Amino acid sequence: MDKLSVGLLGFGTVGTGVVHLLTNEQEKFRQQTGTQILINKILVKDPDKIRKIDQYNQLLTTEPSDIVDNPEIDIVIEVMGGIEESRKHIHTALKNKKHVITANKDLMALHGSELLQAAANQGCDLYYEASVGGGIPILRGLTDGLAADRIKKLIGIVNGTTNYILSKMSHHSVSYEEVLQEAQSLGFAESDPSSDVEGLDAARKMVILSHLAYSIPVTLDDVVVEGITHVAEEDILYSKKLGYTIKLVGIAELDNGEIDVRVAPTLLPTNHPLASVDNEYNAIYVYGHSVGETMFYGPGAGELPTAIAVVSDLISVAKNMKHGINGQHIFLPQNEKKLKPADSIESQYFLRLHVKDEPGALSKITGLFNEQEMSLQKVIQEPIVSKKLAEVVIITHTTNQQRFEQIYQLLADLDVVIDVKSNYRVEGMN
């Protein structure tokens, strides 16, 4: 095996990064794998487009089967994105006994188990480190580095766009709309940002992480998802006053064999390591039964960081080929899925209310909590003179979701409460 032949599906941002590395670091990779890695074909939509790298123009094709059915090609790298087409191509590649590397979180979140099973059946590798956390080697961290431990909780900042927006809102006191526009003009947010800002992208990554951390076949439908479009400047301001930062995090928690996975804007104490993960950076915070707390931090996206994850996978595949052990490192969920019921999902909560500016209003509110035997950790009341009302911000002690929802309803119905403006979970205290 003195040469390995690679076909790329896609030549966009990540594809360009991969080609860049394979071109400039040939000698390094040859040293590491004992073999030369050569690009054979690259699938593109438009072969005539002007590209940053033009030395491979004679390898471009618009015909997928030039790659997935090409007997010369050993390894297929899928960096085209999308779901149905890439799913089909990967199945064909596996059927033809090609090893596959993908950076496609959408695909792996929706059809990961099916594709991994197909790879295992064929004795092929299917690696996807780049699908979560860009250049952060978090999937290997979970499957190898922390292999001996039982994970009890993961908290991840796994979407760069929303972290950029919330960081800017927090550091510069500007509104969601303003930052979104700026992020779009800088290329940090897509022109249609909905999959990012509504939390779907993060949810997909949490599905992938949950499979590896817990070996449980969580699906996207199991993930409770809340985006950041309704996060107000006031929420951020009051959080700061109380010593917290609002981040869009994914949380996957296993307790007594029951799992809960959610994505939502969440308050973290400002001294929590995740609270200082800013802008487009990602980080995954792992709570292990034995190891305690570890964190993996780095760039969550970008041409070269993501390409590093893809090519590190490629090096693993090449080594596996050398040792004849392809398809042996595939993790398929082994454990049964039991979702955690609302009355055992525990958390602290942040509430921001608009209340009538009249004597006894606050006392009615705290009275309700007292009556319901839910204790409060912090309370702020401030008048909003211009609107002739008062703003009350509350952080509860730990309670369960069911109890919280009951009290939320009672609060909303209270005569002195004009509106419950927002509520978020508070994490990272334990």
Add this chain to the structure above:
Amino acid sequence: MDKLSVGLLGFGTVGTGVVHLLTNEQEKFRQQTGTQILINKILVKDPDKIRKIDQYNQLLTTEPSDIVDNPEIDIVIEVMGGIEESRKHIHTALKNKKHVITANKDLMALHGSELLQAAANQGCDLYYEASVGGGIPILRGLTDGLAADRIKKLIGIVNGTTNYILSKMSHHSVSYEEVLQEAQSLGFAESDPSSDVEGLDAARKMVILSHLAYSIPVTLDDVVVEGITHVAEEDILYSKKLGYTIKLVGIAELDNGEIDVRVAPTLLPTNHPLASVDNEYNAIYVYGHSVGETMFYGPGAGELPTAIAVVSDLISVAKNMKHGINGQHIFLPQNEKKLKPADSIESQYFLRLHVKDEPGALSKITGLFNEQEMSLQKVIQEPIVSKKLAEVVIITHTTNQQRFEQIYQLLADLDVVIDVKSNYRVEGMN
């Protein structure tokens, strides 16, 4: 291979953690490796000592050859510490074709290359994830997760004792001596803390990290080491005023094929992710040419975190045995060692001076920097009324070490300068 037999050299803190995991997580490890992992013998000094775990008392031995020459044993776990004895035992174990896992940073820093070469010759595994960063999977991060990248710089908080001391000094404004005493009484520092507080422990870990990150055979003699015993409360106070935190960090930097490795108290900007790594936590910050900046964070020591690293290695060895690829993952330094000369080691510097409280003193000092064409980023002058002198604190712009040493000498010789109290590098700005 339905059973694997393990012998432990040592039954102290880490050994107890390993035995705990192997006892309580048998079923999990059997699922992961397809084999049952059984403890065969445990080497101890005193078999009659009362232990936390007493169910293995009949497996205790005081005779090393019961383990390293025992044909029943497949894998030897060295958690006894020390250097010459453990080195001898590991050589014997390898000679007898046993795979070895060690948590011994001192041994790996001094004799790693020799032991790894012996393991490679025998076709045996030698893993040592636990030797750096306790439960943080940093060695795998460098060799697998970031395999495709070229590392240009590592900054590591790799010693928990000194990080605990500096954190407490910084957060509670107490002296080094007071915190050291407290740390000793709490068990965070040894009764003879010299190897920690003088930076030697961190230096050993930097040797191991440098081997893996750069594939260069750095030795302990190549590491410039400065401990924390002279870090004054004033240094910490002025650093804070200027927006920095002092941490004992190891820095390993490769540039133009030239390497520099050092351990020293260093200023980091307070918003740098390493600055908020507090108390006994460790973190390794990695600058890759392509990946950019990543960080691995977690508990740097402790019974169970360290045991997780050891047993994760054990799972790797078991999988390698299943696939018949032991000894294939040994990294021996491949590149030539060229140390960076002082005139190409670049950094910013912090200086704290005691100067005569007389008109024109500061101007003489800044005049000297001006004359020497070294520009200053920040200057503070404050009187110390009780001592009738003034304190001047300076942060320079980036310069090279040779130039800095020249200017340091000129400063010390200046008639208005009573004493240069301290000087540290300032890192993490690029």
